[in-house]
Amino acid sequence: MSSPTQAPCAPARTDARAANHDHAADPRFQPDPLFDAAERDAVYRAIHTRRDVRGEFLPDPIPDEVLARVLTAAHHAPSVGFMQPWDFVVVRSREVRAKIHADFLAAHAEAEQMFDEGKRATYRNLKLEGILESPVNICITCDRSRHGPVVIGRTHIGAMDVYSAVCAVQNLWLAARAENLGVGWVSILHPQALREALGIPREIVPIAYLCVGYVRDFHARPELEAAGWLKRMPLPELLHFDAWQGQPDAAGERLIDAIAQTRAPAR
Amino acid sequence: MSSPTQAPCAPARTDARAANHDHAADPRFQPDPLFDAAERDAVYRAIHTRRDVRGEFLPDPIPDEVLARVLTAAHHAPSVGFMQPWDFVVVRSREVRAKIHADFLAAHAEAEQMFDEGKRATYRNLKLEGILESPVNICITCDRSRHGPVVIGRTHIGAMDVYSAVCAVQNLWLAARAENLGVGWVSILHPQALREALGIPREIVPIAYLCVGYVRDFHARPELEAAGWLKRMPLPELLHFDAWQGQPDAAGERLIDAIAQTRAPAR
Numbered sequence: 001m002s003s004p005t006q007a008p009c010a011p012a013r014t015d016a017r018a019a020n021h022d023h024a025a026d027p028r029f030q031p032d033p034l035f036d037a038a039e040r041d042a043v044y045r046a047i048h049t050r051r052d053v054r055g056e057f058l059p060d061p062i063p064d065e066v067l068a069r070v071l072t073a074a075h076h077a078p079s080v081g082f083m084q085p086w087d088f089v090v091v092r093s094r095e096v097r098a099k100i101h102a103d104f105l106a107a108h109a110e111a112e113q114m115f116d117e118g119k120r121a122t123y124r125n126l127k128l129e130g131i132l133e134s135p136v137n138i139c140i141t142c143d144r145s146r147h148g149p150v151v152i153g154r155t156h157i158g159a160m161d162v163y164s165a166v167c168a169v170q171n172l173w174l175a176a177r178a179e180n181l182g183v184g185w186v187s188i189l190h191p192q193a194l195r196e197a198l199g200i201p202r203e204i205v206p207i208a209y210l211c212v213g214y215v216r217d218f219h220a221r222p223e224l225e226a227a228g229w230l231k232r233m234p235l236p237e238l239l240h241f242d243a244w245q246g247q248p249d250a251a252g253e254r255l256i257d258a259i260a261q262t263r264a265p266a267r
Numbered sequence: 268m269s270s271p272t273q274a275p276c277a278p279a280r281t282d283a284r285a286a287n288h289d290h291a292a293d294p295r296f297q298p299d300p301l302f303d304a305a306e307r308d309a310v311y312r313a314i315h316t317r318r319d320v321r322g323e324f325l326p327d328p329i330p331d332e333v334l335a336r337v338l339t340a341a342h343h344a345p346s347v348g349f350m351q352p353w354d355f356v357v358v359r360s361r362e363v364r365a366k367i368h369a370d371f372l373a374a375h376a377e378a379e380q381m382f383d384e385g386k387r388a389t390y391r392n393l394k395l396e397g398i399l400e401s402p403v404n405i406c407i408t409c410d411r412s413r414h415g416p417v418v419i420g421r422t423h424i425g426a427m428d429v430y431s432a433v434c435a436v437q438n439l440w441l442a443a444r445a446e447n448l449g450v451g452w453v454s455i456l457h458p459q460a461l462r463e464a465l466g467i468p469r470e471i472v473p474i475a476y477l478c479v480g481y482v483r484d485f486h487a488r489p490e491l492e493a494a495g496w497l498k499r500m501p502l503p504e505l506l507h508f509d510a511w512q513g514q515p516d517a518a519g520e521r522l523i524d525a526i527a528q529t530r531a532p533a534r
Contacts, residue, residue: 028487029484030484035447040445042302042307043313043441043445044336045302046306046310064521064522064525065525065528067522068529071526073314073315075500075505076315078317078440081491082491087511088506089513092518110422110423115417152378155381156458173345173434179307180300185345198509217293217295217297218300219295220294220297224349226295229349230349230351235342239338251331251359252357258334258335
C-alpha cells in the first residue's frame, strides 16, 4: 500500500506529552492511546478501499465470530447522549429477502421514470443491489423514543438520534471492509414495504438496509464514478474558511497545498 | 491490544478464491484486496477507542498534512448516487468560535431546564464541548440540491443525502482517532445561530459541528457511561432475526454466543 505520506504519527509536542504522561495509571483514561503509522494506514486503507457492493457477492457463509465483531463495531458507534438508538434486524430468510427484492424491483422501475430520457438507459442497466446474492442482510433502525423524550445533545437538533444510527452504519461498513466483507446499502425501497416485510413497528425508523457478504472483487473506484455518471469532486472546492464565503488565508492555502500532496491509498 | 479473537482473517473458501483470482490484472478491481489480521485489528482499535472529546483538548496546532488526510478521508465517505453532498467549513478564527460558543451557552442553559430536577445538577456539570480549547473546528454540511433534483438511490428515501454527510462525519472521526486527534461533536446549538455565525446559505443543511485537536488523554469509556448517565446496552437485546418480533433460530443463537465471546479492544 502506498502510505498517504511519510510524516510521523503525531507532532513533537504530542510525543513529549505522551512521554511525560502522568495519567498512565488512571483507569479513567486509555493507558496506551497512540496509534503508530501502520495502524493509522490500516484505518485509511479501510476508508479508501470500502465500496458499495452490488454485483460481486459470493454465497459463502459469514463465520459467526466475524459477524459478531462487525455488529459489535456498529454498536460502538457514537450516539447522542449515549442513547444507542439502533437495532439490528439480521435477515437470512430467503422468503423475507425475496419480498424485499420484489419491492426493490417495483421501486427501481418507478425510479427509472424519474430520470431524463438520456440517462434512463444507463440507469436501467446499473446493478444496484445484492439482496438475494449476499448471504446476510442487515436492517439498521432508529428507536427515537429510547430512554424517554429528553436526550442530552438532542435538545436543539432533533435528528441527532438518526445521525447516530447512520454512524453505526458507517462503523459496520468499515469493520466489514477490514474483515474482507463487502457491504451494499440498498435505498431504492419503499420504507413502508420494508417495515411490512420485517414487521418493524410504526415508531421505529428504518435507516439502512444492508447486504453483507464475501465478494469476488472490490472495485478499484466507486462504480458510479467508473461508469462516468458523476466525477469525484475536487476537495478544495468543498472547503470554506471561517465562513461559507470565506477566502482561504495563508493557513487555508497551506491546507489546500497539503491536500494536493495527499494520495488516497486505493490498492 | 487484545485482538477481538484469534480467528483467521477470512474463511478458507475466500482464501482459495483469492489464490485463484483471475482479475488481478483487471484495472477495474483492487489488485490486492485482502486485509490481514493486524490491519483488521487496527480498524477495530480506531472504532473502539474513538471518543467524543470535550475536556481534554490541547492547543497544539494540527499539521497541514494531518488535517489534509483527515478531510480526504471524510471526502471518501459513501454517498448516495456518488452525490458527495458535503462541504467543510474549517473554523480557526477565535472570533467566529467565540460566537458559536456563546450560542452553545445559551442552548445549554435552555437544555438544562428540559431535564427532570433530579438530573439537572448532573447535566449542568457535564463538560459538553471544546469549541475554544480545540485549535480547529469543522462544520460538515449537506447540499441537498447538488447535481439536481433526481439522485440515484434518493428517489424513495429522501434523507439519503443527509445520511451520506453523516457517513463523512464518522469517516473523519475514525481517521482523526488514527491520527491521535480527538473529535467532539457539538449538537447543543441553535441551527439558525450556527448558520448565521458561519454565513451558511438557507438551502444548505448544517449536519455536524466538530471540535478537532490533540488531547491530553482519551477516556477509557464514553464519559456518559462512566458517569452513570446511561449503561451500555447488551447487544443481543438489540438483535432481531428475520423480523422485528422474530426469535433467534439456531444460527441466531450461535451469533449471540459469538457476540458474548467478542472482546472490544479498548486500551
